[in-house]
Amino acid sequence: MGELPPRETNTNRLSTMVNELPKRIYILGAGNLGSFAAHSLAGIPQRPPITLLMLNRQLQRWEEHGSCIDLTTHGMTETRRGFEVERMRRTEDVPLPEASSPEIDLESSNETVSEDHFQQPEQIAETNTPTMGTEGPLGEGPSLKESNPVMDSSLPQQAEVGALTRQRSNSEEAIPSEQEREIDSWFAEVETEVHDQQTGKLSMGNAADSEDDEIIYSLIVSVKAPQTVRAIQRVAHRLTQDSTILFLQNGMGIIDEVNEKLFTDEGYRPTYIIGVVSHGLYSNGPFSVVHAGDGTMALGVMPRMPIKESLQPESLSQLATSARYLIRTMTRTPVFVAVGFPPTDLLQQQLDKLAVNCIINPLTAILDCKNGALLSNMYFTRVIRLLLAEISIVIKSLPELKNVPNVNMRFDTLRLERIVFSIAKKTAGNDSSMLQDVRAGRQTEIDYINGYIVRRGEELGIHCVMNYMLMHLIKGKTKTKSLEQADLLPIAGARRGG
Ligand SMILES: CC(C)(CO)C(=O)C(=O)O
Numbered sequence: 001m002g003e004l005p006p007r008e009t010n011t012n013r014l015s016t017m018v019n020e021l022p023k024r025i026y027i028l029g030a031g032n033l034g035s036f037a038a039h040s041l042a043g044i045p046q047r048p049p050i051t052l053l054m055l056n057r058q059l060q061r062w063e064e065h066g067s068c069i070d071l072t073t074h075g076m077t078e079t080r081r082g083f084e085v086e087r088m089r090r091t092e093d094v095p096l097p098e099a100s101s102p103e104i105d106l107e108s109s110n111e112t113v114s115e116d117h118f119q120q121p122e123q124i125a126e127t128n129t130p131t132m133g134t135e136g137p138l139g140e141g142p143s144l145k146e147s148n149p150v151m152d153s154s155l156p157q158q159a160e161v162g163a164l165t166r167q168r169s170n171s172e173e174a175i176p177s178e179q180e181r182e183i184d185s186w187f188a189e190v191e192t193e194v195h196d197q198q199t200g201k202l203s204m205g206n207a208a209d210s211e212d213d214e215i216i217y218s219l220i221v222s223v224k225a226p227q228t229v230r231a232i233q234r235v236a237h238r239l240t241q242d243s244t245i246l247f248l249q250n251g252m253g254i255i256d257e258v259n260e261k262l263f264t265d266e267g268y269r270p271t272y273i274i275g276v277v278s279h280g281l282y283s284n285g286p287f288s289v290v291h292a293g294d295g296t297m298a299l300g301v302m303p304r305m306p307i308k309e310s311l312q313p314e315s316l317s318q319l320a321t322s323a324r325y326l327i328r329t330m331t332r333t334p335v336f337v338a339v340g341f342p343p344t345d346l347l348q349q350q351l352d353k354l355a356v357n358c359i360i361n362p363l364t365a366i367l368d369c370k371n372g373a374l375l376s377n378m379y380f381t382r383v384i385r386l387l388l389a390e391i392s393i394v395i396k397s398l399p400e401l402k403n404v405p406n407v408n409m410r411f412d413t414l415r416l417e418r419i420v421f422s423i424a425k426k427t428a429g430n431d432s433s434m435l436q437d438v439r440a441g442r443q444t445e446i447d448y449i450n451g452y453i454v455r456r457g458e459e460l461g462i463h464c465v466m467n468y469m470l471m472h473l474i475k476g477k478t479k480t481k482s483l484e485q486a487d488l489l490p491i492a493g494a495r496r497g498g
Pocket residue numbers: 113114115116130250356357360361371423427430431432433434
């Protein structure tokens with residue numbers, strides 16, 4: 001009897017498909033995390049081709065820096081080259097989505113990200129400058145009001161909070177919000193680009209223009225949360241349902257926004273992978289990153305369909321080939337210490353991290369202090385507890401965690417408090433990423449941190465007034481800062497230009 005041809009198993013077929021897939025990995029956002037990702041991927045055997053997607057201003061800095069990325073670990077700097085760069089297509093060629101804040105009922109208004117993996121909080125390494133997201137639904141379990149002494153009737157209730165959020169004062173009409181300014185300034189580069197092309201002043205260097213419509217199969221996105229939609233918008237025409245986007249960012253709710261604004265058709269959206277990163281990274285200048293603390297990268301493929309009830313992992317054979325390729329490539333890059341998790345596990349890690357960011361980031365930004373200043377101060381501890389009480393109830397009520405065992409224990413206020421203090425201790429000498437943003441008058445990620453809790457709480461009928469207040473203090477502080485920087489702050493008795 002003749003030998004039978006080898007049977008094509010699922011695994012065989014998938015690895016053939018993976019081998020046929022274009023190996024190029026595109027990186028959108030060359031801040032600390034993006035540069036760290038590019039540098040690390042460039043160091044593995046049979047390195048994948050890597051393309052950095054840039055705007056003009058970044059391109060200029062890239063060329064000034066010598067078209068390379070430096071990564072400093074334990075005082076030793078390693079420089080890596082050989083990256084392709086592409087200038088992203090101009091926005092006027094792309095229909096831009098209505099820019100909006102992810103806040104519920106808010107007035108329609110129009111990079112260092114610190115990522116920490118909190119499954120093992122003791123692993124979080126100290127960094128100098130961070131770089132780099134009830135017992136049941138209301139009615140089934142205790143309400144926030146019952147469990148939280150501050151939730152009394154003197155505080156604005158749901159309708160009032162909604163009404164407050166809808167108000168827009170005349171002064172707000174007159175002066176663009178800090179979000180509008182930030183988005184404008186990001187996109188102002190396009191205008192510069194047109195002008196410079198006309199005057200011929202700007203050298204495009206060796207950068208390819210990404211106006212060819214080559215499909216992007218593997219994309220890593222590491223821009224700040226509020227810039228994500230508009231950044232992906234620039235390459236959305238090159239993304240298909242065969243593509244995979246890996247999000248390496250702070251905050252939560254970004255993917256919902258990307259779906260709502262860019263990939264509305266569930267059947268045709270790319271596969272999404274979320275990465276929760278705990279490496280301590282800080283910047284030494286453009287394309288120059290210090291890897292100050294070893295960490296991990298938890299990766300999880302998000303189900304294609306909207307997450308309503310509990311998250312079902314997609315079976316391996318259902319995964320896009322590009323997703324398998326990207327996960328394989330990330331996990332074979334030793335520096336990342338990357339591990340894949342089922343979606344529900346990853347979600348819980350994201351929520352742990354979110355809870356920490358909801359406390360440390362805005363409080364340090366408002367108090368203008370290092371993370372460590374939140375420790376051993378009973379006044380701050382009281383504020384932290386009130387905030388965590390709201391956060392804990394919202395998380396425990398999330399429908400996507402409904403069938404997950406031990407959710408109540410895992411997201412208990414006391415456990416969250418322990419994680420917050422442990423991270424504050426480990427990063428005691430840090431300026432949080434939000435503090436850095438506020439100081440620089442940059443738009444913060446507050447809408448995707450406390451704003452996410454407020455929004456999910458509203459959906460569930462839980463009034464998160466503490467988080468709501470904090471969110472608006474941050475927005476107010478950012479606005480004041482940006483007005484100060486633009487010399488627009490009205491001060492009694494002071495005359496501008498006089
Ligand atoms: C954990 C913390 C607060 C470290 O500074 C962080 O992730 C951030 O600053 O964004």
